[in-house]
Amino acid sequence: MSDTLGAAVIGLGMMGERHAQLWAELPRTRLVAVYDIVPERAQAVADAHGCLAASSLDEALAADGVDIVSVCTDDQSHLQPCLAAADAGKHVLVEKPLAITTADCDAIIAACERADVKLMTGHVCRFDPRYVACHDAVAAGEVGDVVQVFARRNNILASGLRIGPRTSVAYFLGVHEIDLICWITGARVTRVHAEGTSKALASIGADDSILSLIRLEGDAVGCIETCWIIPEGSANSLDARLEVVGTEGRVAARVGGEPFEAASASRSSRPDIVYWTEVHGRVAGALRDQLEHFADCVLDDTEPIVTPAQARHAVQVAEAIHHSLDTGAPVDL
Ligand SMILES: NC(=O)c1ccc[n+]([C@@H]2O[C@H](COP(=O)([O-])OP(=O)(O)OC[C@H]3O[C@@H](n4cnc5c(N)ncnc54)[C@H](O)[C@@H]3O)[C@@H](O)[C@H]2O)c1
Known part of the structure; x- marks a missing residue:
């Protein structure tokens, strides 16, 4: 892995736009690809940051140099992108809540453990x-x-x-x-x-x-x-x-x-x-600190302060x- 991380963001509403901007701004990360089920949203964010507007989840995950994936879809739509990201070997930062059932939480946690990738839920507080x-x-x-x-x-x-x-x-x-x-x-x-x-x-x-x-x-x-x-x-x-x-x-x-x-x-x-x-x-504050913390955990191989068990x-x-x-x-x- 290089000394900077490539990021993809899935779901580009209020939170996803902020994740995208931060991955583009942080010193140890760069924004590689974005995807939303509404293609115009992906295009607008890609235009703003000069990255790939993927036309599918798989295309975003397969983009060259993606190491970490922010999942910023609605609460009830976290499962599929988290599983796909883990199966593709990407580290997963998912907005809170981890999922809306403990069964889905267990599936996401198991997929990340299987793939040996880090998983953190964005409990920004x-x-x-x-x-x-x-x-x-x-x-x-x-x-x-x-x-x-x-x-x-x-x-x-x-x-x-x-x-x-x-x-x-x-x-x-x-x-x-x-x-x-x-x-x-x-x-x-x-x-x-x-x-x-x-x-x-x-x-x-x-x-x-x-x-x-x-x-x-x-x-x-x-x-x-x-x-x-x-x-x-x-x-x-x-x-x-x-x-x-x-x-x-x-x-x-x-x-x-x-x-x-x-x-x-x-x-x-x-x-x-x-x-x-x-x-x-530049975006400052708790969200920036959260994303920077997750990138540091991946680059330095340390454990995120929000554990999967706590998020579950x-x-x-x-x-x-x-x-x-x-x-x-x-x-x-
Ligand atoms: N940390 C915080 O303080 C905080 C604040 C607000 C929201 N959130 C969380 O962030 C997540 C997103 O919330 P939001 O307010 O940004 O919602 P939003 O409605 O503004 O954005 C969600 C986006 O995801 C897209 N989307 C939905 N399903 C998708 C899929 N399967 N694949 C790709 N794109 C998909 C939608 O088109 C939309 O653009 C939620 O889980 C929410 O709870 C966290």
């Missing part, structure tokens, strides 16, 4: 310094024995309307919180009891809000709040919180309400400046949330 600070404080024993965890991820209605017809808020937003809680506390979820309701999104058959009570290994309890119908006029399109209370202390992070504010006559907004923001014409567990908990919604009963994992 692991690269947000606010959550990293919470993790490091808990790991250093600063909160003592964890007693209670609260995590919220609420998004504006446009998000529910855009994604609601394809997947659920537990998968699209909830897996971030599940992964953060488990990573920060070092414990897996052992029991889930969820309640949901659908009003604003009833016509598209999606839950507006899902609240999940959880129990963790080590006997801590927690609550996960996910909602994607907060008003469009909200100053910040994302309102996320995390709090860990222990026998010796407390840590808390707040995401949204960034310290940059832009106001017009009719609206004030606080856009994200942590996850992906342009600084002097987030999906397992989301599955249990839906099982609990269906039955009205708590679910033991």
